[in-house]
Amino acid sequence: MVATIPVCDPGESPDAMYELLDQAGCLVVRDLATPEQMAAVRSELTEHVEAAEAGEDDPTDFYPGKTHRVIALPHRSATVRELMMHPTVDALGDRHLLPNSKKWQLNVSAALEIGPGARDQILHREEDLYPYWTPPRPNLILATMWAVSDFTADNGGTQLVPGSHRWPVDRIAAPDEIVRAEMAVGSVLFWLGGTLHGGGANSTHDDWRYGVILTYNLGWLRQEExxxxxxxxxxxxxxxxxxxxxxxxxxxxxxGLGFFDPSVLLA
Ligand SMILES: O=C(O)CCC(=O)C(=O)O
Incomplete structure (x- = not known):
């Protein structure tokens, strides 16, 4: 069977979206952001993306070279804060994470612009941050990737292994089980913390793939960023x-986790 990522429209009900996401471990929702919002993300982050060096590749490094990486996005972009608070993110985050925590939170933020010549990233699970459980783990993380540019199979579209959120830890993905997320600007890819994935290789000459990754974890876990x-x-x-x-x-x-004395903040 050829691996596929389910796709739905933004008007789909949250229950139906979550069912698709839970089944496949990944889901593309088309047109969730407007082209204007994506242009605003670009412009708010321009100076940081331009300052980020897309270094040469070290094949032993988890992060491929030839990629601009910028973090601390909610501090740097009001529009990223809008994406972080999007009602569809709320709805899917509640369904996936609330069963295991009173609240959930941002785990990591990054703008990832994959340049020509970048290699495939090693496949991994977001929940590998918490190695004290063996996969398949309880629900710990929900991940999103917003398409600031079009994502294609050639320009670095995220590699996903549908169904791998339910695999035992030692199962290796065969080439025909890996699919690259193709989506137009303004779409968002959701995937579960247990789903194997990685940045895609960019075999184009001049097409930089620009995505904003925002992942969320249970409120009682340490945040990655x-x-x-x-x-x-x-x-x-x-x-x-x-x-x-x-x-x-x-x-x-x-x-009782996270208590503090508010008067200290105002001192
Ligand atoms: O860039 C992507 O499509 C995925 C990035 C990723 O998984 C990572 O940076 O760990």
Whole structure:
């Protein structure tokens, strides 16, 4: 059977979307953001992406070369904060993560512009951050990749292994089980923390693939990207409470985790 990533329209019901996502471990939702929002992401991040060096490749490195990488996106882009709070992200995040935590939060943010000549990234699972369980693990992470440019099979479209969220840890993906996400600008790829995936090789001459990855984890887990450092506290305090909470600045994750004395903040 040829591996495929299910695709749906943005008007699909959240229950139907989650069913597709849960079955395949991945899902593309078309046109979830407008071209204007994607242009705004580009323009808000331009100086950082231009300053990021797309170094030469070291084949032993987890991260392929010839790629611009920029993190701390919610601090740097108001439009990324909109994507992070998108109602469809809310709906799928609640379905996947709330059974295991009172709240969930941003885990990592990165703009990833894959350049011509970049190689395939090694396939991995987002939940490998938490090696204390063996796959298949409980639901810990939901990942998203927003298409700021078109994604194609040739320009670095994310490699996915549909169904691999239910595989035993030692099963290796055969070539015909790996599929590359192809989607137009404004679409978003969702995948589960247990799904094998990786950045795609870019075999084009001049077509940079530009995506924004935002992943989310259970509120009681350590975040992969330290948001308490990535977002200066004064800026976090100026954000709406629900955005601050999504970033992980909470006084109560449930069970007493994360408490602090608010008077210290105001001192
Ligand atoms: O760039 C992509 O499509 C996936 C990136 C990824 O999985 C990673 O950076 O770990």
């Amino acid at each position: 330290n948001q308490h450092v990535s977002v200066p506290l004064a800026d976090a305090l100026a954000l709406p409470p629900e955005v601050r909470s999504r970033l992980g600045f909470d006084a109560d994750y449930g069970g």
